[in-house]
Amino acid sequence: MDEILELDVEPPARTQSDTEAFHFPVPGLSGLSDLGSGFLTPALTGLHRKKSAKPTFPLSPQPAAFLAKHYPQAKPHQWNEWRWQLKHRITSLSVLETMLDLTREEREALRPGRDMLPMAVTPYYASLLDPHDPMQPLRRCVIPTTAEHCILPCEEGDPLGEEHDSPAPGLVHRYPDRVLFLATDFCSTYCRYCTRSRRVGRQEAAQGPTAQGPRRWEPALRYIEQTPRVQDVLISGGDPLTMADHALEYLLQRMRAIPHVEIIRIGTKAPMVLPQRITIGLTQMLKRYHPLFISIHSAHAHELTTEAALACSRLADAGIPLGGQTVLLKGVNDSVAELTALFQGQLRNRIRPYYLYQCDQVRGTGHFRTSVSKGLGLIQDLRGHISGYAVPHYVVDLPGGGGKTPLCPEYLRSRDGDDLIFKNYEGRLFRVHDPVVRAAGHGTGGVA
Numbered sequence: 185m186d187e188i189l190e191l192d193v194e195p196p197a198r199t200q201s202d203t204e205a206f207h208f209p210v211p212g213l214s215g216l217s218d219l220g221s222g223f224l225t226p227a228l229t230g231l232h233r234k235k236s237a238k239p240t241f242p243l244s245p246q247p248a249a250f251l252a253k254h255y256p257q258a259k260p261h262q263w264n265e266w267r268w269q270l271k272h273r274i275t276s277l278s279v280l281e282t283m284l285d286l287t288r289e290e291r292e293a294l295r296p297g298r299d300m301l302p303m304a305v306t307p308y309y310a311s312l313l314d315p316h317d318p319m320q321p322l323r324r325c326v327i328p329t330t331a332e333h334c335i336l337p338c339e340e341g342d343p344l345g346e347e348h349d350s351p352a353p354g355l356v357h358r359y360p361d362r363v364l365f366l367a368t369d370f371c372s373t374y375c376r377y378c379t380r381s382r383r384v385g386r387q388e389a390a391q392g393p394t395a396q397g398p399r400r401w402e403p404a405l406r407y408i409e410q411t412p413r414v415q416d417v418l419i420s421g422g423d424p425l426t427m428a429d430h431a432l433e434y435l436l437q438r439m440r441a442i443p444h445v446e447i448i449r450i451g452t453k454a455p456m457v458l459p460q461r462i463t464i465g466l467t468q469m470l471k472r473y474h475p476l477f478i479s480i481h482s483a484h485a486h487e488l489t490t491e492a493a494l495a496c497s498r499l500a501d502a503g504i505p506l507g508g509q510t511v512l513l514k515g516v517n518d519s520v521a522e523l524t525a526l527f528q529g530q531l532r533n534r535i536r537p538y539y540l541y542q543c544d545q546v547r548g549t550g551h552f553r554t555s556v557s558k559g560l561g562l563i564q565d566l567r568g569h570i571s572g573y574a575v576p577h578y579v580v581d582l583p584g585g586g587g588k589t590p591l592c593p594e595y596l597r598s599r600d601g602d603d604l605i606f607k608n609y610e611g612r613l614f615r616v617h618d619p620v621v622r623a624a625g626h627g628t629g630g631v632a
């Protein structure tokens with residue numbers, strides 16, 4: 185391990201004008217069309233390498249065995265380089281079938297010609313998949329099946345009505361003081377239940393000309409600059425942490441230069457699917473833009489590997505509060521045991537479980553959706569039994585743009601005169617004295 189190269193060194197610092205002028209093609213990445221400008225992930229070229237006495241990233245046994253089997257020419261230091269992981273994403277049936285025993289439903293779903301979210305999986309995440317069990321939770325999250333071809337009447341391409349609330353391309357302004365900034369449509373690994381499957385991966389699949397990067401961001405940035413009530417910007421996508429450091433920094437600089445923007449948040453799944461992305465250089469850059477929060481999307485406790493743990497700890501050590509976001513998924517995490525393992529595992533990794541989402545009514549996701557009553561039952565079974573810190577808000581994002589709405593089990597059961605009757609987490613009933621407010625002159629004991 186001594187010869188592992190330090191690859192966390194970023195390209196030389198650029199001025200903003202340098203950054204805007206920084207467009208060049210990326211050799212070896214044909215097919216990643218949203219990278220075509222060279223702005224978003226340009227650093228496959230121009231890397232500055234230096235020898236390091238210490239390994240920079242762990243390689244746990246399962247990924248190590250996978251590397252040896254499927255990429256015998258590659259070295260551990262290459263595997264641990266996030267650009268190598270992006271360059272070697274698994275995107276085709278022909279490669280995937282050398283790694284997994286595919287079912288007829290998986291194979292059929294991967295045949296070209298379907299208008300669906302493309303498949304892409306980083307080699308790292310592929311190493312976590314069970315080659316023989318199609319029902320393994322992680323495999324269900326990223327490998328398509330023909331169940332995606334079943335479209336229910338309630339399902340839509342844009343179930344949350346985001347396009348309707350979009351004052352500029354790539355910007356959603358729904359709540360009064362905050363906006364969602366869709367910085368890229370690219371993800372390292374595509375989740376089969378993605379709410380934005382209408383747009384993520386589409387350019388990549390079409391291999392069309394890119395419209396991403398600073399020029400596409402400009403109208404959205406101008407809108408934020410001209411809208412003083414926007415105090416909080418969530419940078420999402422796609423996955424913004426698939427962008428090169430200097431591209432992300434350009435965005436952060438622009439946002440920090442807007443006086444009324446107080447909070448910046450980043451939504452990402454990178455620590456779970458591409459943990460190598462969380463380099464020391466990235467965290468050093470990010471911590472220049474506090475107050476900065478990161479929401480980490482994770483689906484199952486098996487994602488919380490040694491590699492993911494280091495990625496989370498680097499972010500937390502940079503002073504970035506980490507929140508967890510999880511979609512409730514049938515057959516993936518819809519049991520008390522799976523959710524307990526995930527949420528307690530997140531806490532151990534310094535991620536505060538924040539939201540558990542009812543799965544949105546996205547086209548072709550019916551096979552993932554549980555009932556709301558099932559979700560409420562799960563929350564009820566968690567609360568009181570594990571630390572409150574480990575219990576997220578269970579929310580449904582209302583179709584058509586109604587916004588996130590909390591779903592809470594009923595603990596307040598009834599009123600009995602001046603008492604309220606509560607049921608606790610064990611199902612036992614308790615009284616709390618809570619006098620009814622009475623108008624003056626109507627009996628005694630009124631509360632002013």
Ligand code: SF4
Pocket residue numbers: 370371373374375377378379380381384421422423452453481
């Ligand atoms: S990481 Fe997020 S944006 Fe990307 S496919 Fe998964 S859910 Fe969608």
